Amino acid sequence: MTSQHLALRKAAFVILFLFCFSSFSSPPISLALGITAVFLFGNPFPGLSGRPAKYFLQVSVVLLGFGMDLMSVYRAGRDGIGLTIVTIAGTLAAGFLLGKFLKVDSRLSSLISCGTSICGGSAIAAAAHAVRAEPKQIAVSLGIVFILNSIALFLFPWAGHLLGMSQQQFGIWAAIAIHDTSSVVGAAQAFGTESVGIAATVKLARALWIAPVVFFLSRIYRNGDGEKNKFAIPWFVLLFLAAAAVRTFAPSEVLPSVFDALTNLAKSGMSATLFIIGSSLHPRTLKNVGFRPFLLGLVLWILVIAASLAAVFGIV
Numbered sequence: 374m375t376s377q378h379l380a381l382r383k384a385a386f387v388i389l390f391l392f393c394f395s396s397f398s399s400p401p402i403s404l405a406l407g408i409t410a411v412f413l414f415g416n417p418f419p420g421l422s423g424r425p426a427k428y429f430l431q432v433s434v435v436l437l438g439f440g441m442d443l444m445s446v447y448r449a450g451r452d453g454i455g456l457t458i459v460t461i462a463g464t465l466a467a468g469f470l471l472g473k474f475l476k477v478d479s480r481l482s483s484l485i486s487c488g489t490s491i492c493g494g495s496a497i498a499a500a501a502h503a504v505r506a507e508p509k510q511i512a513v514s515l516g517i518v519f520i521l522n523s524i525a526l527f528l529f530p531w532a533g534h535l536l537g538m539s540q541q542q543f544g545i546w547a548a549i550a551i552h553d554t555s556s557v558v559g560a561a562q563a564f565g566t567e568s569v570g571i572a573a574t575v576k577l578a579r580a581l582w583i584a585p586v587v588f589f590l591s592r593i594y595r596n597g598d599g600e601k602n603k604f605a606i607p608w609f610v611l612l613f614l615a616a617a618a619v620r621t622f623a624p625s626e627v628l629p630s631v632f633d634a635l636t637n638l639a640k641s642g643m644s645a646t647l648f649i650i651g652s653s654l655h656p657r658t659l660k661n662v663g664f665r666p667f668l669l670g671l672v673l674w675i676l677v678i679a680a681s682l683a684a685v686f687g688i689v
Contacts, residue, residue, distance in 0.1 A: 393645040403644040407651020429646040430555045436639030438616025441570040464490035484514035492580040493552030503591040517670035522556040530563040544571025549681040
């Protein structure tokens with residue numbers, strides 16, 4: 374590859390990236406542009422697709438909190454707590470049975486089930502030590518979650534509008550049925566600003582179940598090396614709620630323009646970061662996942678989508 378060709382690829386990538394900051398873009402459009410870019414001319418900045426993209430998205434989530442009313446978020450979010458408990462238990466049980474049926478390794482099946490039932494990559498990372506998973510199993514489960522998260526960012530806002538869902542209904546549904554917290558917030562932001570706070574609150578309550586689930590798995594797999602099993606809670610969601618508290622309890626005359634500017638920056642930053650995430654969806658990712666594990670993750674996800682959708686329309 375000539376240096377001129379590489380320079381053209383970088384220029385095209387930067388132009389598309391900057392477009393994502395404009396008012397013409399949105400989270401689904403940005404993600405689609407990123408996926409299109411990597412399939413057309415690759416990703417000339419692969420270093421942005423790992424931790425930097427993750428942190429950029431989390432910062433955007435925190436800044437979105439400055440546009441939320443904390444009390445409204447709490448009142449709406451508490452309606453999804455009971456549904457959270459039921460769906461986590463049901464998904465873990467269904468994952469165990471489907472894994473047996475599809476002859477997927479039990480450790481890999483546990484990781485996929487945890488990622489689907491709780492909070493995606495964070496739950497997988499926490500459960501990996503408890504089940505003594507191999508690096509390849511961790512990579513495969515993370516790949517499945519990444520692919521399905523990408524699909525959800527397109528599918529959920531469109532489906533929510535098609536079904537005529539309210540902001541509260543969509544926020545609860547997205548929090549339960551989408552894997553990663555950042556993707557939940559991205560889909561909610563594409564649907565409507567009010568649903569973002571609801572989705573983040575319900576997802577935080579869901580993420581807190583990492584601890585008991587990891588403890589349960591550690592008893593099953595009997596980790597005998599004497600080390601404590603580690604689990605991670607997405608602390609950026611707590612910062613999001615803290616930002617919402619600042620906006621809620623600050624006097625109305627205090628810096629309203631600053632809060633609005635931070636919220637707009639968060640929306641632009643989220644769109645741009647989703648472009649980077651889309652550009653990391655390399656064809657190799659699809660190839661390395663494998664058919665049976667992907668089928669397990671897909672079927673589990675469809676079950677969660679259907680069950681949570683029915684429940685949301687029934688209780689909200």
